[in-house]
Amino acid sequence: MAERDDPETIGRRVQELRRRRGLTQRQLAEPAYTPAYVSTLEAGRVRPSDEALRHLADRLGVAFEELATGRPTHLATDLRLGLTEAQRALADGEAEQAADRFAGLLAQAAAHGFVEEQAAAQLGLGDCALETGDLQGAREHFEAAERTLAAASLPARVPARRGRAVTHYLAGELRYAVYLLESTLDELNLAGLHDPDALLLLYTAVIGPYMDMGAQARAAQAAELALALAPQAGDPALIARMHRSVARTLLAEGRIAEADASLAKAAEMYRQLKIRTELANCRWMRGYVYAQNGELARAEEELRAARAMLSSRRAALYSSQVAVELADVLHRRGKSEEAAELLREVLGGLSPERGAVHAAAAHRLLGIIAEHTRDTEAAEEHYVRAMSLLERAGAAGDLADVCRLLGDLLRRTGRVEAALDAYRTGLGHRTAGTTTLGPAPAQPPLRDDLL
Structure with missing residues (x-):
């Protein structure tokens, strides 16, 4: 039972309940206690024993806990x-x-x-x-x-800390999101607070920011630790989320079959748990897997289904992110006009403070589509906007790719010096993505059979 209230609070509560029920102090006290005792108790000058409180609760028709703490029963x-x-x-x-x-x-x-x-x-x-x-x-x-x-304890605070990190990540503040997650991992591991659920939550959450920052090696390490922790964790929804995040690192390493298997595990767990929104996210990731493997028709089907599921649940930010990947598949299938229309619609709901990385991806793809229609001025404008968003977000890997696209465009239009500057900038950001994160967080002790 929770700790009881102080004597004054209990006294006021007894008095209020007694008067509400029309009882005198004598009627409340008898036969075990005296009116003087009830009077002293109501004045808050005595701390009643459990036995006395049980007697009073019985006479007042309330539960012992409600009289002692003010909390209704159950x-x-x-x-x-x-x-x-x-x-x-x-x-x-x-x-x-x-x-x-x-x-x-x-x-x-x-x-x-x-x-x-x-x-x-x-x-x-x-x-x-x-x-x-x-x-x-x-x-x-x-x-x-x-x-x-x-x-x-810190493990109890981890879900809130992880939630804060996710908001910064989705706002495009990748480096700060990584700082929050890594510093919490350090705090847990260095203090010997090896709570499997807390650690798994953090390692799973940090994979996305690592990937967007171009730190694939750090993301792969986090994924490996997450997989090792999973057998010790007790939350099936968390384990399913881990499988979904780990799939990103597997895809980056070209391990498409393993990524698909990881997503299949996650999807099956979400079906059993009846978590529909996360199931939509699994279809989103499956679409991404198919796109990476060149299975564009299947990718389009999965991404359309994921977007419809998320849109019907008013998950505006996530449905916009899916739409960017769907537009990429549509463009690759020769449906560039539909893709461009979808991207323009998406950009209306994204901003530097809300989905910056995906807004940059939309501008990048609009630039590619503009190049295909020989509108080099529009293409350059979209690439520059994408670079600005990605630089602010610290998404070094994606930024290096856009620099390359811009460099290629400038070179083809005869601006060689400007192209070289774009290439140099891209190389600098690609290097920064792997060297400026600082030391990796301390690792938890894991049994040899889990590694």
């Missing part, structure tokens, strides 16, 4: 059930409905001092805001959860 259980239902609504893609439930549960938990349930509701609100693309709102909820858990 409220903690009801809150946890409510949080589970809200999480289920979010998993079904009903982010706005889930947010309403989390907000109500947060108010209840805060009013009665349930710290863990309050933090869980704040995390849920953060996840709902992420789903709808409200990055600032999501960050505020995750920061609030971290403040709520200030006195808790």
Whole structure:
């Protein structure tokens, strides 16, 4: 049971309940206690024993815990059930409905001092805001959860820290996202706090920023550690997310069959868990796998399905990101006009503060499409916009690729010196992506049979 309230608070509660029920102090006290004792207790001048509180609770018709803490009977259980239902609504893609439930549960938990349930509701609100693309709102909820858990252990605070990192990542602040994740990993591992779920959550989250920064070796190392931790973790949804993230590193290494197998595992786990939004993300990644393997018809089918699933659930930011990859497949299939129209639509919902890396990808692809129509001026403009977004985000790998495209364009149009400058810039960013991250975070001790 939670720690009881102070004597003054309990005394006021006893007095209020007694008066509400029309009892005198004598009626409340008899037969075990005296009216004088009840009077002293109501004045807050005595700390009642458990035995006395049980007697008073029985006479007042309330539960012992409610009299001692002010919390209605079974409220903690009801809150946890409510949080589970809200999480289920979010998993079904009903982010706005889930947010309403989390907000109500947060108010209840805060009013009665349930710290863990309050933090869980704040995390849920953060996840709902992420789903709808409200990055600032999501960050505020995750920061609030971290403040709520200030006195808790670091593993308990990891989901909030990871949530903050994700908001920075999606906003294009890759380096800061990596800093948050790596510093937390260091703090956990150096302090000997080897919580498998917390570590797996962090290693899974850092793969995406590493990949976008061009740090493939660091991403592969994180993926290897995540795979080694998975057998020790207890959250199947987290393990499924890990398989989805690890697929990115496998694709970068050309291990397409293994990436597809990893995604198949994730998708099957999401189906069993009935997490529809994450299942849509799996179809998104499967489409990416097919595109990388040159299976463009299958890629288009998967990406269209993923976008439809995410759009129907108002996951605006994620559906925009899928649309960029769908446009790439459409262009490669000879449907460049449809691709360009889709990209222009997408850019209306993205910005430097919201989906910067994918906005840059949209400009990059529009540049390629413009080149194919011999509109070199428009192509150059799109490449320059893409470079600006990627440079601000610190996405060194993608930035080096756009520099190459711009250099090729400038060279073909006779501007050799400008082309050389673009190539040099690209080489500099490709090097920076692998040398400026600093030392890798400390690693957890893992059993030999898990490596």
